[in-house]
Amino acid sequence: MTALRLEHVDKSFGQVKVLHDISLTVEDGEFVVFVGPSGCGKSTLLRVIAGLEDATAGRVSIAGEEVTHVPPAKRGIAMVFQTYALYPHLSVRDNMALGLKQEGAPRATVEAQVAKASHMLSLDDYLKRRPAELSGGQRQRVAIGRAIVRDPKLFLFDEPLSNLDAALRMNTRVEIAALHRTLSASMIYVTHDQIEAMTLADKIVVLRDGRIEQVGAPMDLYNDPANRFVAGFLGSPAMNFLERSVAGLPEGVTLGIRPEYLRPAPTGRIGGTVTHVERLGSDTNLLVETSQGERLTLRMFGQDQTPVGAPVTLDWDDADAFFFDATGRRLTGADQPSVPAA
């Protein structure tokens, strides 16, 4: 069964069209992440799925039922918001219980569900507190608890971690992954953080300007991006794109090469100067300006003593290179130009 099916969904605000012909399926139990730069329409798409915005055109089905015109509370979804959105005047317990109470569930069921969720998220000690008396991380757990209590067919997360600090973000990320395994529920997760996307997703949906650029498993997108946008969006540090620095590259073609696939070599095909060095302990990132004035990043494992200002020549394996045409489309197979060795 499919947890969610979107068919040709459009969304406009007045004259401005923010979602263009979105078609997508989410399988049962799948963890799907929407990524894309700010303003690309991720939240809007999530809100269309939740029913908080009406789609201008197209159909939305959840768990096999068409819900295009069904109000949010009846769609069998639960949502976790970036700002937590807890009810300030209710205790943690009542925050979690409200949805079920509104559905008219029997008291015993409500109690049992709240107890289950609070146990799962270690919130037992805080049930009587008001949200104002909790830390940011605890609030976000309550918000997640509120979603779990409703036992939804589909979980929706809108950037749930972006208000947390780095350490807490990592912990909560692991917790959400564990939750997904325990509940084996279908989840949609919106983020603009590609690390969250890579680490959590079964399937990533890359969005740009309200269009789907590519859909696939994290490693498939990483190793086989359909276009320059996807190639540049996933991966940190981002992929290097070179047009002028490599001899023999046809006019209008861009060479894409990930920072970890570049290496210093005495007879490399790129020459340049080190402009900055970032030593992270486990890795070393060299920022290089090529002799043609393009900037690139080189990532080396372990520690490296190259000083700033040193001249370098770099090379790569042909199998690791990507080529894109002027429109950003990836060139594959016979379309790929070959770059002669130096």
Place this chain on the structure above:
Amino acid sequence: MATARDSTRTAIAAHAVLILYTLIALFPVFVIVINSFKTRRAIFREPLALPDADSFSLVGYETVLRQGDFFLYFQNSMIVTVASLFFILLFGAMAAFALAEYRFRFNTLMGLYLALGIMIPIRIGTVAILEMMVGTGLVNTLWALILVYTAQGLPLAVFILSAFMKGVSDDLKNAGRIDGLSEYKIFFRLVLPLVRPAMATVAVFNMIPIWNDLWFPLILAPAEETKTLTLGSQVFIGQFVTDWNAVLSALSLAILPVMALYVVFSRQLIRGITSGAVK
């Protein structure tokens, strides 16, 4: 060290300014209250002296209480003020919620139209209002005053409240929608508690002019049984003689209920500010 001393010094300066301002603001009230307890002669001889054994007199209060229906006037003023505030807050908040929350055609135009009332004094329409009240048979009822004051207060209420409601987190309202709260519950249970400070502000802004108004009671409800306190007190102010004892006593009494209302609203104000919204 230096900063600690500096901050004490600023605190002292700030308090000095505030205390001075309080004294200036309270001075007229103080003069009214002390003189209401003095004989007529003492009022004119030494207006700033406190009442002593010689000059103490309750004659003003006696006149006020003897003067027919002073309690009725009191009650009328109270009913008009509280009912008007209730309707201003209720309808103002509802209109503000619609303007702030829903996208519909002419939303902005509607907001501007409602705000227009802030700039046009309602008294310009007195003749038309009087004709309307006569036409509907509401002259000499408290409803006439309540309706007029509600109309008078709504523009500013809508303006202030819609600005505050736009600040209430969309996520919170959406969470309510997903949990199955109706739009009414979202309005009453989620949004109103969060804009309580703004409601208190609107209430305080509207309360004093309504309580003190002489114009509309005089024109729309001058009958004995609908007189408000301000209008009722006018009997003591004559063209040739004014019973100052009675005027001062009536004014002193009139302060009490407004103060009570103010205390209620200001507590709301403070509670609203301290509880705050949760991010």
